[in-house]
Amino acid sequence: MSEARQFIGAGNAQRPFYVGVDVGGSSVKLGIVDDLGRPLSALSVATEIAEGPDAGVRRIAAGVGQAMADAGLQPAQITAIGLGTAGTIDAAAGMLLGPVNLPGWENFPIRDEVSKACGLRVLYTNDATAAGYGEFWVGSGRQLTSMVLLTLGTGVGGAIIIDDASLDGSHGNAGELGHTTIDYNESARQCGCGQRGHLEAYVGALAVVDRARQRLAGGSPSSVQERLAQGEPLTPRVLAEEAEMGDPLALEIVWETADFLAIGIVNAMHTVDPAGVVIGGAMTFGGRDASIGRRFLDRVRSEVRRRALPALAQRTTIDFASLGSDAGFIGAAGLARRAYGRVEPHRNP
Numbered sequence: 001m002s003e004a005r006q007f008i009g010a011g012n013a014q015r016p017f018y019v020g021v022d023v024g025g026s027s028v029k030l031g032i033v034d035d036l037g038r039p040l041s042a043l044s045v046a047t048e049i050a051e052g053p054d055a056g057v058r059r060i061a062a063g064v065g066q067a068m069a070d071a072g073l074q075p076a077q078i079t080a081i082g083l084g085t086a087g088t089i090d091a092a093a094g095m096l097l098g099p100v101n102l103p104g105w106e107n108f109p110i111r112d113e114v115s116k117a118c119g120l121r122v123l124y125t126n127d128a129t130a131a132g133y134g135e136f137w138v139g140s141g142r143q144l145t146s147m148v149l150l151t152l153g154t155g156v157g158g159a160i161i162i163d164d165a166s167l168d169g170s171h172g173n174a175g176e177l178g179h180t181t182i183d184y185n186e187s188a189r190q191c192g193c194g195q196r197g198h199l200e201a202y203v204g205a206l207a208v209v210d211r212a213r214q215r216l217a218g219g220s221p222s223s224v225q226e227r228l229a230q231g232e233p234l235t236p237r238v239l240a241e242e243a244e245m246g247d248p249l250a251l252e253i254v255w256e257t258a259d260f261l262a263i264g265i266v267n268a269m270h271t272v273d274p275a276g277v278v279i280g281g282a283m284t285f286g287g288r289d290a291s292i293g294r295r296f297l298d299r300v301r302s303e304v305r306r307r308a309l310p311a312l313a314q315r316t317t318i319d320f321a322s323l324g325s326d327a328g329f330i331g332a333a334g335l336a337r338r339a340y341g342r343v344e345p346h347r348n349p
Contacts, residue, residue: 008038010072016079017071018336019064019120022127022328023056023085023110025049025101029325030063032071032078033333035341037138041070042326053096053108061117080121080340082332083114084130086157091172094124100192123336127328129166129175131321132159134331135278139323144275148268149321150177150261152283155192156200160272166335167272178204182263202260205236205283212239212253222249240285244292254285258296262303269304269312280321288320 013034021030024047031042045063047056068075087099094111096102111124132141132149141147141161151157156178160167167174178200179193188197189207201207213234216225224242228234243250265277279297286293297320305313323330 007040007042007071008034010040013038013040015077016337016341017073017077018079018333018341019067019081019118020130020329020331020333020336021060021064021081021083021114022130022332023047023060023083023102024127025086028056028060028063029329030060030067031326031329031333032067032073033330033337035337037134037330037334039326039330040073041067042329043067043070047102049102049104053102053105053110054113056102056105057110057113057117060114064118075119078120080123080336081114081118082123082125082130082329082334082336083111084125084127084328084332085110086127089124089126089172091124091126091168094122121336121340123332123339125166125168125332125335126157126159126173126175128157129159129168130329130331130335131157131280131323131327132161132175132278132331133166133334134323134327134329135280135321136161136164136331137334138330139327140278140319140321141276144317146272146274146276148177148265148272148274148277149175150264150268150277150279150281151321152203152205152261152279152281154206154283155204156264157281158268160268160274162272162274164338177264177268180264180267182260182267199260199264203257203264203283208236208239208253208257208283209234211256212249215249215253220249223247224250236283236285240290240292243285244290254292254296255299257285258299259303262300262307265300265304265318266307269308269316273312274316276317276319278319278321280323280327284320293320 032040088097096108096110115122146162149159158175158177183197189201191198191201
């Protein structure tokens with residue numbers, strides 16, 4: 001979470017309880033969540049990709065057991081597990097199909113294996129969908145009736161939530177907003193998926209760094225060059241810090257990134273017509289905690305207003321996410337709650 005994480009004790013929590021699991025390439029984040037979306041415990045365990053998916057399931061099960069112990073709960077007190085992973089999935093079959101960040105885990109029945117290892121029902125979903133539902137349930141979208149989430153990290157993930165339900169699509173892969181096209185030219189930047197012109201190829205962290213590197217190689221003067229000469233790697237954080245200090249090249253990269261992102265947001269708005277758009281992930285130039293991050297958001301809003309249909313531009317809110325890295329496991333738990341627990345309509349607080 002953006003603020004210091006606070007846990008609620010089991011005695012003060014609202015039953016029933018759910019486990020949320022967010023499987024990433026380097027770590028698995030998981031925790032226990034109550035019926036109001038408040039965490040009772042949370043921890044992170046190493047994924048250890050090279051050990052294979054079976055060992056990964058054992059690590060997940062051990063982590064679930066530890067999270068329950070930390071919360072002072074027994075397995076019989078847990079209603080279900082929500083499980084989110086990145087990559088192409090078959091949610092209905094519970095299959096992890098093509099996980100780019102989990103090589104060697106292809107075509108693995110992860111839902112059923114986690115269910116067997118933990119002895120609990122498992123709701124399986126895409127990790128971005130889980131994060132989107134978390135923000136909708138108890139984060140920046142909690143006052144909205146519908147929401148689009150864009151997560152800016154190494155790549156760009158997305159989620160669409162309408163009337164308390166995630167839009168999953170026929171193959172469980174709706175919300176792949178990072179792979180919407182914003183440039184159709186043959187010279188368009190190449191995305192990590194191999195196609196050209198996708199939003200991810202312009203606003204993902206790798207793309208932002210590559211765009212800056214190309215400008216520097218072209219001779220554009222910048223204080224960034226001085227930091228590179230001192231042995232620092234070129235990262236979005238370096239660009240954000242130099243933009244904060246007024247470096248022209250760094251500022252140009254930040255503003256261009258905002259403009260590219262706005263095009264992707266307008267496409268989503270014109271397709272879904274959400275009440276709000278939430279921007280999460282680490283690639284937000286510091287987010288609301290940094291002046292340049294807040295200026296980045298203002299630029300996105302301004303460009304959206306310029307490009308969107310007036311009725312949508314005036315009524316659609318755009319803001320940063322608020323749950324940080326906890327959004328994935330909280331949202332996965334929330335989706336398990338929706339599938340297996342007492343479901344109540346989403347209400348404004």
